[in-house]
Amino acid sequence: MRRLRQRILLLGLLGGALYLTYEYGLNDEAKENLRKAVKAVEDTYEKVLQMTEAARGQIMEDDGPLANVQATERQWELLGY
Numbered sequence: 001m002r003r004l005r006q007r008i009l010l011l012g013l014l015g016g017a018l019y020l021t022y023e024y025g026l027n028d029e030a031k032e033n034l035r036k037a038v039k040a041v042e043d044t045y046e047k048v049l050q051m052t053e054a055a056r057g058q059i060m061e062d063d064g065p066l067a068n069v070q071a072t073e074r075q076w077e078l079l080g081y
Contacts, residue, residue, distance in 0.1 A: 026034070
């Protein structure tokens with residue numbers, strides 16, 4: 001229980017420090033650049049999510065069997081299988 005309380009306290013202090021740094025430590029230009037960076041990460045995440053959802057359920061077909069598969073099949077045919 002003590003570790004949980006310490007972690008919650010640490011997260012609260014870290015969050016408070018980040019908020020104060022954002023509000024009072026950054027000028028307007030830095031805040032705008034930070035917003036743009038967050039927006040770029042969100043857009044990239046959305047694009048990756050859309051690509052993975054579009055690919056889900058699709059079957060990728062091979063052009064043909066690999067060379068080692070063909071060689072193995074020939075060996076089995078020579079053995080009579």
